Every structure is written in C-alpha cells, then in structure tokens.
Amino acid sequence: MTYWVYILASKPGGTLYIGVTNNLVRRVYEHREGLADGFTKKYGIKTLVYFEPHDAIATALQREKNIKHWSREWKIDLIIASNPDWRDLYEDIVR
Known part of the structure; x- marks a missing residue:
C-alpha cells in the first residue's frame, strides 16, 4: 500500500494544510467538497499543491x-x- 503526504493551499501563498492518507484521490475530494470538517473546511483550503x-x-x-x-x-x-x-494537482491524480 502507498501512503501519501500532501499539502493543500487556500490560494498561492495562502493558508496551508499538511495531511497524510492512504487514498489521495478520496481524501482530496473530501477536502474539495467540504466533506472533511475542521481546519480545511473552515478556511476554504481545497487546492492540492x-x-x-x-x-x-x-x-x-x-x-x-x-x-x-x-x-x-x-x-x-x-x-x-x-x-x-x-x-x-487534483486533475493529475484522478487520471
């Protein structure tokens, strides 16, 4: 199994979020759609950078x-x- 360390940003140079997951596509989707309550949802952090x-x-x-x-x-x-x-980079990982 592969585990992923990832960084999301609210905008270039904006607020950053660092996370880890075993399913990068699913986890980033959850952040993008506001399904993950907490820091990323509160601050609108959705861009996989x-x-x-x-x-x-x-x-x-x-x-x-x-x-x-x-x-x-x-x-x-x-x-x-x-x-x-x-x-x-989200489109790159869903291909």
Missing part, C-alpha cells in the same frame, strides 16, 4: 510531522520546487 508517496505508514506520519514543524518559508520552498505555479 504538493504530494509525495511513502511505502510505510510510519515513514509517512514522520514526514508529515516533520513538515508541520518546518517554517512557513521551508514549506513554500517545498511546494515551489515541484509546483512553482501553485497549480491544482
């Missing part, structure tokens, strides 16, 4: 925790390194 795969849940959870403790600047640098235009 970054994701990375992991083979083990422990590795994914540790990576999520590490990224959450990074400075905002480092998080933005991570996004920009692979997605400089802050493009919504």
Whole structure:
C-alpha cells in the first residue's frame, strides 16, 4: 500500500494544510467538497499543491510531522520546487 503526504493551499501563498492518507484521490475530494470538517473546511483550503508517496505508514506520519514543524518559508520552498505555479494537482491524480 502507498501512503501519501500532501499539502493543500487556500490560494498561492495562502493558508496551508499538511495531511497524510492512504487514498489521495478520496481524501482530496473530501477536502474539495467540504466533506472533511475542521481546519480545511473552515478556511476554504481545497487546492492540492504538493504530494509525495511513502511505502510505510510510519515513514509517512514522520514526514508529515516533520513538515508541520518546518517554517512557513521551508514549506513554500517545498511546494515551489515541484509546483512553482501553485497549480491544482487534483486533475493529475484522478487520471
């Protein structure tokens, strides 16, 4: 099974959310449709701007925790390194 660490944004340079899941398409869909109560729904965070795969849940959870403790600047640098235009990557994962 693959586990995914992902970052959602409210807009380019906006509010960020970091999460982990074993079903990236389903989880991002839930955020986009407002089905996931909490932080993302409250702040309108729906755009998938970054994701990375992991083979083990422990590795994914540790990576999520590490990224959450990074400075905002480092998080933005991570996004920009692979997605400089802050493009919504959702269509890429549903293909």
